[in-house]
Amino acid sequence: MSEIVKVQGLQKKFGKFKALHDVSFTVNAGEVVGFIGPNGAGKSTTIRTLLGIINRDAGDVKIFGKDVWKDSLEIHKRVSYVPGDVTLWGSLTGGEIIDLFIKLHGGGDKAKRDYLIERFELDPKKKSKGYSKGNRQKVGLIAALSVDSDLYIFDEPTSGLDPLMEAVFQEEVEKIKHAGKAILLSSHILSEVERLADKVVIIRQGKIVETGTLDELRHLTRSTVTVVTDGDVSRMASVNGIYDFKQKGSQATFSVDNEHINNILSEASKLGVKKFESVPPTLEDLFMRHYEV
Amino acid sequence: MREKFARWNVLFVQYLKRDWKKIIIWILGLGLFSAGFVPAFEEMSKGQGLLGMFETMQNPAMISMVGPTPVNTAADYTLGAMYANEMLLFCGLFAMIMSALHVVSHTRKEEDHGLTELVRSYQVGRQANSLAVLTETVIINILLALIIGGIMIGFGADTISAEGAFLFGASIGMAGILGAVIALVMAQIMSTSSGATGSSLGIVGLLYIVRAGTDVSNVDFSMYNPMGWVYLTYPFTENNWVPLIFAAIFGIIAVIIAFALEGGRDMGAGYLPEREGRAAAKKSLLSVHGLLIKINKGVSISWLIAFAILGAAYGSIYGDMQTFLESNELMSQMFTLSGVSIEESFTGTILMVSMCLASILPIVIINKLFSEETRLHLSQLYSTKVTRAQLYWINIILAVVAGLLGTLLSAGSLGGTAIYVMDGSSSMNMGDFILAGYNFLPSVLFFTGLAALALGWAPKLGKAVYGYLGYSFALNYFGGILDLPEWFSKTAVQSWIPQMPVDEFDGTIFLVMKAISIIFMVLGYIGYRRRDMVEGA
Numbered sequence: 108m109s110e111i112v113k114v115q116g117l118q119k120k121f122g123k124f125k126a127l128h129d130v131s132f133t134v135n136a137g138e139v140v141g142f143i144g145p146n147g148a149g150k151s152t153t154i155r156t157l158l159g160i161i162n163r164d165a166g167d168v169k170i171f172g173k174d175v176w177k178d179s180l181e182i183h184k185r186v187s188y189v190p191g192d193v194t195l196w197g198s199l200t201g202g203e204i205i206d207l208f209i210k211l212h213g214g215g216d217k218a219k220r221d222y223l224i225e226r227f228e229l230d231p232k233k234k235s236k237g238y239s240k241g242n243r244q245k246v247g248l249i250a251a252l253s254v255d256s257d258l259y260i261f262d263e264p265t266s267g268l269d270p271l272m273e274a275v276f277q278e279e280v281e282k283i284k285h286a287g288k289a290i291l292l293s294s295h296i297l298s299e300v301e302r303l304a305d306k307v308v309i310i311r312q313g314k315i316v317e318t319g320t321l322d323e324l325r326h327l328t329r330s331t332v333t334v335v336t337d338g339d340v341s342r343m344a345s346v347n348g349i350y351d352f353k354q355k356g357s358q359a360t361f362s363v364d365n366e367h368i369n370n371i372l373s374e375a376s377k378l379g380v381k382k383f384e385s386v387p388p389t390l391e392d393l394f395m396r397h398y399e400v
Numbered sequence: 401m402r403e404k405f406a407r408w409n410v411l412f413v414q415y416l417k418r419d420w421k422k423i424i425i426w427i428l429g430l431g432l433f434s435a436g437f438v439p440a441f442e443e444m445s446k447g448q449g450l451l452g453m454f455e456t457m458q459n460p461a462m463i464s465m466v467g468p469t470p471v472n473t474a475a476d477y478t479l480g481a482m483y484a485n486e487m488l489l490f491c492g493l494f495a496m497i498m499s500a501l502h503v504v505s506h507t508r509k510e511e512d513h514g515l516t517e518l519v520r521s522y523q524v525g526r527q528a529n530s531l532a533v534l535t536e537t538v539i540i541n542i543l544l545a546l547i548i549g550g551i552m553i554g555f556g557a558d559t560i561s562a563e564g565a566f567l568f569g570a571s572i573g574m575a576g577i578l579g580a581v582i583a584l585v586m587a588q589i590m591s592t593s594s595g596a597t598g599s600s601l602g603i604v605g606l607l608y609i610v611r612a613g614t615d616v617s618n619v620d621f622s623m624y625n626p627m628g629w630v631y632l633t634y635p636f637t638e639n640n641w642v643p644l645i646f647a648a649i650f651g652i653i654a655v656i657i658a659f660a661l662e663g664g665r666d667m668g669a670g671y672l673p674e675r676e677g678r679a680a681a682k683k684s685l686l687s688v689h690g691l692l693i694k695i696n697k698g699v700s701i702s703w704l705i706a707f708a709i710l711g712a713a714y715g716s717i718y719g720d721m722q723t724f725l726e727s728n729e730l731m732s733q734m735f736t737l738s739g740v741s742i743e744e745s746f747t748g749t750i751l752m753v754s755m756c757l758a759s760i761l762p763i764v765i766i767n768k769l770f771s772e773e774t775r776l777h778l779s780q781l782y783s784t785k786v787t788r789a790q791l792y793w794i795n796i797i798l799a800v801v802a803g804l805l806g807t808l809l810s811a812g813s814l815g816g817t818a819i820y821v822m823d824g825s826s827s828m829n830m831g832d833f834i835l836a837g838y839n840f841l842p843s844v845l846f847f848t849g850l851a852a853l854a855l856g857w858a859p860k861l862g863k864a865v866y867g868y869l870g871y872s873f874a875l876n877y878f879g880g881i882l883d884l885p886e887w888f889s890k891t892a893v894q895s896w897i898p899q900m901p902v903d904e905f906d907g908t909i910f911l912v913m914k915a916i917s918i919i920f921m922v923l924g925y926i927g928y929r930r931r932d933m934v935e936g937a
Contacts, residue, residue, distance in 0.1 A: 122673060158521050161666035180406050180523055188521035194514040198418060207414055211407060211522035247518065260521075 109136045110172075111258050111289035112157065117166035119152055126152045128313040130166070134258070134289045139280065141304030142293040143394060149313045150293045151191075154262050157291075158188060170258060184213055187256040191263030191293075193247035195235035201246045202231030208250035215254035223249040226275050240267035252279055259283060259290045265299065277303060297390040309394070321390070328388040328396065329362035332371070338378035346374045357381075404663070408528035408535075411519075415506065415536050426498060427544050434491040434572055435551035435565075437878075438483065442557060445479050453482055455731050460720035461746045464612040464713070465753075466490065467631040468619050470638050478559035480636025488571060490877075492630035493608060495544065495572045496579030499537050500600040503583040506533040509593035511668055520667065527662050530584060534655065537580040545573030564636035567644075574647045575630040579604065581654035588661035591670030598702060605706060609713045616720050626650055688786055689794045695772065696765050700802055703761045707754070707810045714750050715817025718743055722822065740902050741827045743818065747836055748899030751811060755840035756873040756894065758806035759847040762799035763869065766851040767862040769795045774934055782933065792928045796852055796921055803844040811837025828901060836900040842913035843894045849920030856927025859934060 112134035119127040127149045134140045144150055155161045156168060159179030168175045170182045195204050202224070209215040224231055227245045235243065244267050251259065259280075265273045273296070280303055284290060294300050300307065307324060309317040317324060329350065334340065340359045344352040348367025353360045363371055363385075375383065416423070444453070454477040456462060457469060469485040471477050507530055510516050516529065525531075548569030553562055583600040590596040607627035614621035614628070622628035629643035629650075665671065684690050721742050725732045735742050769791065772778050778791070815833025819826050847869055854861045872892035875884070889895045896913065898906050 160517060160520050180403050180525060183521065183523045186521065190514065190517055192514055193518060196418060196515065208522065211410060211519065211524055213523055
């Protein structure tokens with residue numbers, strides 16, 4: 108797989124405030140990378156650096172092997188971007204703005220544009236000052252998806268969209284992923300990241316604290332297990348690798364370290380298992396671990 | 401180069417498409433205003449008109465307002481000379497302000513709104529937007545210059561030569577370009593669009609006041625002032641193109657500085673450091689009036705300082721006026737015959753101008769409540785126990801207080817400086833100045849009331865109040881020069897008020913206008929209480 112985005116040791120200061128301490132990650136072709144982190148962690152700053160809109164203080168940031176600041180124009184030929192809050196010229200219609208953006212990108216597919224306008228159910232004849240937040244967001248998405256790029260950067264692209272439109276967006280992203288494009292998706296809608304992302308990068312206070320596939324990350328975190336036994340379930344509480352033990356009659360709920368799962372299973376089977384449910388950690392669980400200091 | 405300016409031409413075409421209505425109004429409006437008064441001036445110059453106007457224009461007070469003329473004898477004071485003398489600076493000032501506002505609204509403002517971020521993610525150079533806006537503004541000003549020249553020639557007046565007419569237009573166009581480059585530089589230095597607008601207008605205002613001083617003391621120094629290059633071309637008399645070359649060089653240097661500054665900064669950042677704010681609110685903020693005062697603080701303080709400076713600038717001329725009168729027998733006879741002193745006559749005029757300006761701040765404050773409303777800043781307040789009555793009346797009180805303070809500062813600093821420079825020989829004391837200022841208070845209140853009425857019933861017309869104020873100002877400003885019919889002058893609200901100290905105070909008009917203003921405010925309240933809040937429009 109070819110590396111599309113490569114960020115190494117990125118640092119950025121705003122005055123005295125150090126927004127990015129040390130950011131490193133990569134995005135490969137045909138891969139969706141979920142970029143998540145609490146508000147103010149540095150997601151948008153990183154993305155703006157990638158776009159060459161702001162300049163870094165240190166580190167090596169490359170897209171398509173080119174420097175994001177010096178060769179931003181060359182890079183932008185093959186990049187599409189949608190910010191989390193799309194602002195538009197109020198006096199132009201949505202259709203006009205989409206056409207302008209396509210032209211600024213260097214030309215796109217007219218049929219694709221019309222298809223997307225229909226899919227996202229946007230009224231392109233309306234002046235954009237009359238659009239709701241969701242509709243402004245659609246303008247940005249349609250413009251970005253109508254053109255042929257190799258890297259798509261989405262910064263909370265679905266904020267303000269209704270669930271139906273969110274689903275449409277996810278389908279379109281899957282299509283471009285299968286076409287071998289690289290996608291960097293920053294989002295707070297973790298179910299969206301969970302569904303789309305192959306790899307997750309978690310940033311906190313300007314530092315990357317976790318990188319890996321969802322499976323890899325899950326492995327680091329405990330699963331939640333619920334068991335119902337014939338015997339006295341409270342004996343499970345003392346088994347090695349079990350945490351947060353809670354009992355309710357013959358039912359117990361606890362979290363387990365994945366490395367001890369075999370041992371726990373055999374201990375439980377001694378008590379006569381009537382029900383055994385194991386839920387892998389959701390992205391939210393992973394995430395909360397990093398949110399909480 | 402490509403990295404900097406790629407696709408600026410696409411943006412440029414886009415801006416023309418977007419702005420064409422504004423551009424037409426801009427060019428035609430300013431063009432007609434700048435060039436269209438030729439017939440009126442022809443009317444005025446009949447008989448002894450030119451001679452009288454020549455003498456009037458030798459008055460340092462007039463020079464400080466409209467600029468000097470290179471003509472030394474009344475015989476050389478032709479129609480063209482008079483037109484350039486009285487109109488050029490004022491029209492140039494307009495062109496400058498228009499261009500400055502336009503440039504900031506398409507550069508810094510779009511950056512604040514986040515539009516630039518989206519545009520820049522495309523194959524658009526870092527500074528393509530600035531180049532596109534600058535090109536657009538320069539072309540608008542070139543068209544403006546040509547239109548002004550064309551219209552003036554069209555009148556076919558004897559002393560309005562083709563060269564002079566195009567130089568007149570070019571001077572105004574160049575003024576616009578100067579305004580544009582000043583704004584472009586400030587848009588890089590300041591970190592918000594309001595800061596960029598404020599500082600650009602502040603610089604323009606400062607240049608105007610500085611040139612008033614140098615015009616009266618030694619006009620050669622005005623040649624070092626960018627504002628001076630606008631009118632020192634002296635169309636129809638000396639036809640001097642050299643100042644325009646200075647202006648062009650200044651413009652090029654300013655653009656290079658602006659581009660260098662823009663190239664060296666991050667999008668959304670400025671060069672002035674941002675201070676860290678408070679973690680908790682001060683007690684003074686925690687009330688409706690506290691909030692409204694905080695919102696209006698910056699703009700109010702800047703305007704009040706501007707009033708004080710303007711008053712002091714005009715006040716400093718009173719000394720020169722006396723010297724002028726002693727050296728000019730004709731004028732001194734005129735003033736002796738009419739029974740008023742020159743300073744009294746000038747005070748009446750200048751205070752009317754100052755009071756037009758003092759009306760701006762209350763309108764700004766009242767309109768601010770509506771812009772807060774449309775920006776959804778008030779949405780969360782409406783859902784608290786804060787009532788519309790509180791918002792409305794506290795805002796009105798704030799506006800009225802701003803009007804009172806503005807009047808006091810304008811008249812006070814005018815009087816204070818005037819009495820100081822005249823060194824005891826003044827026929828007026830401080831009280832006379834203040835009284836003459838407050839004599840115009842009803843007009844300030846009238847505009848406050850008008851803005852309040854708009855806020856209650858048709859908030860989108862709030863901006864039109866500025867239009868009416870501008871109209872009244874122009875009528876009053878030119879009313880003294882042009883011989884306008886009575887009914888026409890009376891459409892400007894200030895002309896109902898007698899000009900103290902020359903005229904007698906008229907208590908009836910004073911009270912009636914105040915009453916009308918208060919009725920407007922009450923009517924406005926009735927509307928404000930009942931109407932739907934406009935959100936996000």
